[in-house]
Amino acid sequence: xxxxxRSFFARPTLQVAESLIGRTLYRLTGExxxxxxxxxxEAYCGTDDPSSHAFKGPTPRSAxxxxxxxxxxxxxxxxxxxCANIVAHSSGRAGAVLLRAVEPAEGKDLMAQRRGVDSPMxxxxxxxxxxxxxxxSLADNGADLTAGxxxxxxxxxxxxxxxxSARVGLxxxxxxxxxxxxxxxxxxxx
DNA sequence: GACACGATGGGCT
DNA sequence: GCCCATCGTGTCT
Numbered sequence: 001x002x003x004x005x006r007s008f009f010a011r012p013t014l015q016v017a018e019s020l021i022g023r024t025l026y027r028l029t030g031e032x033x034x035x036x037x038x039x040x041x042e043a044y045c046g047t048d049d050p051s052s053h054a055f056k057g058p059t060p061r062s063a064x065x066x067x068x069x070x071x072x073x074x075x076x077x078x079x080x081x082x083c084a085n086i087v088a089h090s091s092g093r094a095g096a097v098l099l100r101a102v103e104p105a106e107g108k109d110l111m112a113q114r115r116g117v118d119s120p121m122x123x124x125x126x127x128x129x130x131x132x133x134x135x136x137s138l139a140d141n142g143a144d145l146t147a148g149x150x151x152x153x154x155x156x157x158x159x160x161x162x163x164x165s166a167r168v169g170l171x172x173x174x175x176x177x178x179x180x181x182x183x184x185x186x187x188x189x190x
Numbered sequence: 191g192a193c194a195c196g197a198t199g200g201g202c203t
Numbered sequence: 204g205c206c207c208a209t210c211g212t213g214t215c216t
Contacts, residue, residue: 042197128199170197
């Protein structure tokens with residue numbers, strides 16, 4: 001299987017967010033392999049974006065978004081849910097792409113076990129659920145997607161034209177259509 | 191140190 | 204549709 005290389009992520013954040021739709025996310029642990037086709041992402045454009053954790057410049061948490069593209073940025077939301085982002089920006093900038101939903105492919109049983117639900121629709125729809133199904137936690141913060149147990153396949157499958165909308169759950173930045181998704185039953189909302 | 195605040199989701203109505 | 208748990212992080216003192 002061919003996986004995405006560093007140069008794929010070393011492009012403008014918006015471009016990478018759209019390009020990730022249709023690619024497959026892979027996650028290997030001692031429990032087994034799970035995978036899913038990415039169907040929903042959001043771009044967080046670093047210091048240009050009031051909604052990005054990187055907006056006010058680097059902090060211990062956000063420093064990773066200023067670092068080399070192709071690494072994972074994981075943070076804890078509301079004390080109980082993890083959110084997985086992929087660092088993506090052109091040289092000298094900052095930014096990351098939030099993974100919001102995937103269409104489960106391999107390892108559905110393992111995902112169901114981790115999630116505690118049976119419905120395939122609820123396995124990885126929403127950033128918190130996706131992280132739970134893929135066993136992504138703060139321990140994976142900084143992981144290199146081009147070298148480790150989490151990676152993204154280069155092959156792209158699109159079942160419908162990519163749509164855009166405002167991002168979900170924000171105060172600021174509601175006027176920018178920086179959410180990308182493939183309309184269908186696997187995305188978190190229309 | 192203290193404190194306010196979520197890029198959410200599960201449960202209940 | 205409404206309510207709210209829960210804790211790492213950033214900001215202020």
